[in-house]
Amino acid sequence: MLFDRFATRRPPGWLIAALAVPLLLVTALLVGRALTATPARQTAPPAAAPPATTAAPSPSPQESVPPAAPPPDDLPVVTYDPAPRGFPPDPDPADTRPLSEGLRPNRNVAAYDAPGGRPLAFLAPTISGVRLTVPIVERRSGWTAVLLPSANRTIAWVPAGGWTTVVLRDQILVERRTHRLTWSRDGRAMRSWPVSLGMSGQLTPLGRTFVLGRTPPPEAVYGGVDVFALGAIPDDPDSVPPGLRGAHIGLHSWHNDDALGKNVTNGCIRLTRSAQRLLLAEVEPGTAFVVVDRLP
Numbered sequence: 001m002l003f004d005r006f007a008t009r010r011p012p013g014w015l016i017a018a019l020a021v022p023l024l025l026v027t028a029l030l031v032g033r034a035l036t037a038t039p040a041r042q043t044a045p046p047a048a049a050p051p052a053t054t055a056a057p058s059p060s061p062q063e064s065v066p067p068a069a070p071p072p073d074d075l076p077v078v079t080y081d082p083a084p085r086g087f088p089p090d091p092d093p094a095d096t097r098p099l100s101e102g103l104r105p106n107r108n109v110a111a112y113d114a115p116g117g118r119p120l121a122f123l124a125p126t127i128s129g130v131r132l133t134v135p136i137v138e139r140r141s142g143w144t145a146v147l148l149p150s151a152n153r154t155i156a157w158v159p160a161g162g163w164t165t166v167v168l169r170d171q172i173l174v175e176r177r178t179h180r181l182t183w184s185r186d187g188r189a190m191r192s193w194p195v196s197l198g199m200s201g202q203l204t205p206l207g208r209t210f211v212l213g214r215t216p217p218p219e220a221v222y223g224g225v226d227v228f229a230l231g232a233i234p235d236d237p238d239s240v241p242p243g244l245r246g247a248h249i250g251l252h253s254w255h256n257d258d259a260l261g262k263n264v265t266n267g268c269i270r271l272t273r274s275a276q277r278l279l280l281a282e283v284e285p286g287t288a289f290v291v292v293d294r295l296p
Contacts, residue, residue: 101166
């Protein structure tokens with residue numbers, strides 16, 4: 001073995017002593033310098049001069065949002081009538097991705113025009129005696145955006161407190177070009193039917209809305225089947241007949257199916273009585289309802 005050969009050939013003792021003493025002195029000197037030397041100061045590179053004008057940084061997701069200003073007691077309450085103005089537009093009204101969570105007020109909850117913004121109205125637990133559930137479209141720190149009832153393509157921001165959330169499994173999608181309604185559950189298309197839509201001048205409003213609630217048919221022409229009232233209203237309220245002023249856009253059946261696939265209504269969506277009965281049995285208030293011109 002190499003180790004054995006090296007160990008058997010020892011140098012003379014005087015030579016070891018002669019070499020060991022200088023080596024020990026040199027080692028001690030180097031160690032002492034290392035322990036007492038002052039570390040060199042590191043010089044930072046020069047900072048670049050700031051530009052003449054700089055844009056304000058966008059808030060990070062972790063940045064705190066101003067708290068909600070206390071709402072005045074005399075704020076209007078959102079009812080079946082057109083909602084108060086001043087709320088922001090829906091940032092993506094044609095988004096067809098399912099909205100899977102709804103907000104349900106337990107008391108009058110103030111609705112604001114922005115996170116930390118101005119309170120403009122109250123969302124009440126019910127509208128016309130129907131429990132209110134509004135789909136959630138966005139969340140920020142301490143704030144939740146929902147589709148506003150009794151308005152088209154409009155959202156409201158709600159602070160935490162005074163409401164609970166519910167799961168929304170369904171979605172209803174309407175294409176105006178093809179006159180087609182599709183009901184989906186958990187992201188999967190369940191059924192599809194032809195529908196009649198609004199005539200010229202009273203077109204069915206585009207954008208995201210939701211099922212507000214159900215009501216008995218007001219007249220025999222509705223085929224004796226309950227009507228789904230939506231959160232949307234006519235884009236031009238003055239264009240509808242006087243007897244329909246103040247009404248919401250509805251999803252309902254008709255006494256016959258002769259006009260399916262045509263633009264003949266005052267903005268509502270008509271479908272067959274069997275389809276309406278199925279949706280009434282399956283779909284809950286708060287379900288997202290999207291009207292697009294045509295899917296890509």
